């Protein structure tokens with residue numbers, strides 16, 4: 001393929017960048033993230049201040065906040081000590097409530113918006129991606145990214161305010177500790193640093209386990225897809241069913257369970273260690289530390305109270321870490337998947353609107369990506385012309401490359417060499433989208449939406465009714481407000497409905513891959529004798545993959561494929577117009 005069209009090829013996989021949850025959030029909504037953090041910090045700081053307030057209430061004459069001390073009073077019939085201090089405490093709690101709720105609500109909303117944004121970017125990326133790239137990434141990975149990963153990111157993001165509030169609380173409590181007794185503060189700080197460092201080691205292991213579990217999850221999803229889609233076949237054969245479970249599902253499930261168990265066990269052990277650490281610190285202070293440093297009884301009470309209080313934020317920080325860790329793994333997966341998809345915003349493009357009468361394949365070829373051990377199937381080099389107002393049949397044995405050729409013609413597979421030309425103009429990245437707009441298909445692996453997509457007008461509806469009638473499904477399916485009354489149809493009926501959908505769009509090229517294969521003789525006749533000639537009469541280019549030699553005579557051109565090459569081209573009278581030597585073609589493939 002020429003250099004211009006070479007740009008249609010899929011780009012190499014981008015390297016995975018390190019992605020942080022907070023940096024991602026910061027980039028997404030910097031102002032709101034700032035306010036959420038500010039509110040979280042304020043609430044954490046105020047939480048910590050509750051301790052001196054309570055201590056002051058217990059020990060009124062100890063200075064500090066004791067100026068708020070007052071007489072016993074009554075409120076709503078309740079006897080209240082130190083009225084002003086109590087009122088201040090209530091107000092204080094209200095501010096904590098507001099700041100904490102504001103931080104959590106803001107963070108939750110940002111996380112939902114970011115997740116929705118990621119989901120939309122993934123969906124847009126999927127629809128704008130080249131088809132070979134999607135085949136490379138695989139359905140299972142895309143499904144997990146759009147569903148599970150995005151859900152985990154929400155879970156992790158919601159844990160961030162917890163982490164923030166409790167971290168600030170922890171810092172403030174340490175500050176208060178310093179205010180009470182500097183020696184105790186230094187000792188506790190050393191314990192915290194030691195605790196964080198020693199806690200970080202198992203967390204590194206846990207994150208690795210989560211990463212491995214995430215990869216296994218893709219494989220498991222693929223297996224479950226196979227199970228759901230192949231349930232009919234598996235139900236009919238116990239041996240196959242057992243093998244599917246024994247060799248595919250169960251090993252993956254076992255491995256995933258093992259890795260997840262390790263991750264959870266590591267985290268649980270680390271959590272228990274984290275919880276216990278502070279009780280040990282309390283014990284050391286109460287039983288040993290006081291023997292070496294001067295600590296008054298009042299200070300000791302305050303210190304123990306702070307240390308007991310400190311265990312709660314530490315436990316909450318520890319609990320939020322696995323969720324955040326999983327969210328980071330998922331975020332990296334989503335970002336790496338996004339990196340493999342085109343990040344193209346729907347901006348105004350110059351429209352090509354190129355009218356055409358012929359499509360030429362000039363030495364065009366395509367290679368499928370192969371398995372681990374072999375090269376993928378090679379189709380080409382192909383040289384032929386499709387004309388408007390003509391019907392072209394593509395025939396050939398199974399696996400000869402007919403569907404691949406169709407996907408090259410529909411511009412889903414960009415040629416790896418040679419050109420596809422519309423009226424002599426090579427298809428380039430600028431115009432591929434415009435050329436595609438004029439192609440209607442029913443692929444052998446078609447998908448039937450439950451509605452007519454795109455603008456609907458009366459003319460279209462009349463055409464739809466005409467084809468529903470012609471294909472005898474008008475008694476089964478009606479179109480109400482653009483939506484089909486049902487798509488629960490037999491395979492043949494569904495395919496007929498897919499044909500109706502393709503026909504009512506006024507496209508220039510109609511590509512029908514083995515449409516007639518599972519139709520009754522009656523509908524085959526309607527298809528070949530009425531519908532196809534009608535399309536030709538409307539000046540459409542019609543390409544049909546067919547095995548129905550009874551109807552070959554209606555074709556203007558027949559391309560015969562074998563092993564990825566067109567080995568013969570005939571006109572409808574059966575006289576070969578061009579015979580390509582298989583040996584020559586084979587030699588070209590091996591180049």
Ligand SMILES: Nc1ncnc2c1ncn2[C@@H]1O[C@H](COP(=O)(O)OP(=O)(O)OP(=O)(O)O)[C@@H](O)[C@H]1O
Nearest residue numbers: 135368369376377397398399400401402403404405
């Ligand atoms: N997505 C794919 N990835 C890798 N190889 C593929 C892919 N699709 C098809 N192939 C390979 O390309 C070859 C041609 O397949 P293709 O579907 O084009 O043949 P076909 O002539 O349409 O066959 P059939 O008549 O059975 O539908 C096959 O050998 C197949 O293994």
